[in-house]
């Protein structure tokens with residue numbers, strides 16, 4: 001397993017070892033001891049799986065009081081996955097990092113607690129799976145606007161994405177910061 005640091009402290013890219021043979025391939029998608037020693041000391045309590053079609057954009061989401069660390073991957077298809085540093089005291093607050101995750105490249109991303117997360121589906125369909133370090137808490141969830149000009153995420157998009165009602169009402173970074181700081 002290869003672990004690559006990013007310019008956002010704590011956010012890491014993971015390239016698992018893939019064992020190919022004439023039947024196909026095998027890889028360990030998660031191994032607690034290796035994760036603890038090479039990525040971060042965490043215990044995961046919930047696994048999620050979402051299925052989406054092309055041009056669907058989910059996010060940018062985070063939970064405020066029960067922040068979720070996330071280990072994300074694409075089982076089938078291709079997405080542009082985005083992490084936004086929403087840790088109020090971080091020197092890179094408001095900065096984003098994006099990466100193509102696909103069933104093909106088998107890459108994973110580790111987002112520590114305090115990051116906003118979202119993705120845009122680039123393939124016809126995508127099966128997205130991720131592990132979370134705390135439970136889903138809908139009343140605690142915040143949604144940042146996917147297209148906030150002060151964050152200016154460079155989505156590989158050529159038309160308006162398909163958004164949930166919730167995501168259509170995503171808030172601007174400046175307002176999200178006030179909420180995060182209880183201002």
Ligand SMILES: Cc1cn([C@H]2C[C@H](O)[C@@H](COP(=O)(O)OP(=O)(O)O[C@H]3O[C@H](C)C(=O)[C@H](O)[C@H]3O)O2)c(=O)[nH]c1=O
Nearest residue numbers: 048050058059061062070117118119135136137164166
């Ligand atoms: C997230 C979640 C959702 N749900 C239910 C609630 C709704 O009835 C339905 C769809 O929920 P939502 O529209 O919030 O799903 P996404 O838009 O994919 O939300 C996710 O999008 C971005 C990419 C994330 O990183 C978050 O984990 C998560 O917010 O699943 C649950 O029962 N448990 C859960 O953990």
